[in-house]
């Protein structure tokens with residue numbers, strides 16, 4: 001019987017592609033895989049929160065129900081802490097980073113940055129949400145507590161990145177610098193199976209994803225690009241199609257498969273944009289470039305930006321190379 005490769009078999013079969021000592025990546029990814037399964041289970045029953053009392057209120061046992069993003073954060077921290085590969089973690093849910101200083105972490109080489117549940121406000125309307133993660137080698141001395149500099153590294157130093165998409169199916173999509181592979185979770189078996197090998201985004205596309213409700217706040221170059229997308233020109237396949245889910249992982253994943261560009265620009269209400277450089281834009285930029293696409297802040301490659309703060313925001317243009325280049329053309333022409 002022909003069957004898909006499991007995540008574990010894939011890692012064993014592709015050890016040459018992983019810039020890690022044998023086994024480290026599989027241990028790291030198995031923590032992420034385990035936490036992903038647990039988060040997935042909580043999300044799938046979120047609709048029942050009505051019966052059990054809304055998250056953030058007391059349930060029938062009078063226990064405080066955690067908000068799902070706080071719960072997801074705790075699940076990822078506890079599973080990653082239980083492994084010896086990670087010496088620290090920074091998260092969208094926490095003001096400061098956490099250093100793992102137990103004995104098992106004394107030889108740990110890697111730090112993780114994570115958005116444990118991006119788009120969580122969409123859960124109660126049953127829209128796909130996701131976990132986004134980014135992995136770096138530590139630069140501080142092994143055996144010492146991690147430092148802020150371990151986390152403030154440019155995206156071009158990432159050793160791995162990926163996301164879990166909790167949607168119509170649950171998927172794990174990641175890269176270690178040798179292409180992008182997607183794994184679909186089979187809840188009946190409890191394993192992730194290779195369903196999307198060597199993912200590549202189409203060079204060009206017809207989909208542009210942006211919250212046009214903020215049009216009045218956008219930079220002139222973005223306004224001009226949007227109008228360009230909407231012009232009638234069959235020779236260049238226009239008008240394009242507008243698709244915006246309002247959940248980065250969902251919009252990114254659809255564009256990765258079909259071609260398209262996602263833009264969250266700066267604006268008068270979001271002077272530096274909304275998305276976070278370290279645990280949203282850098283990991284998604286790494287994946288996108290590994291899939292043959294591009295990611296910039298409208299002018300500069302995202303992965304070449306030097307971070308200065310853990311939660312800093314940047315404008316984000318990400319998707320098919322031709323589409324990102326076109327948007328950057330307008331940004332260059334109409335600098336404001």
Ligand code: P6P
Nearest residue numbers: 118119120211246247248249274
């Ligand atoms: P807006 C979710 O809050 C998020 O961080 C991304 O997942 C999503 O793409 C974006 O913000 C949506 O923001 O301002 O359009 O609602």
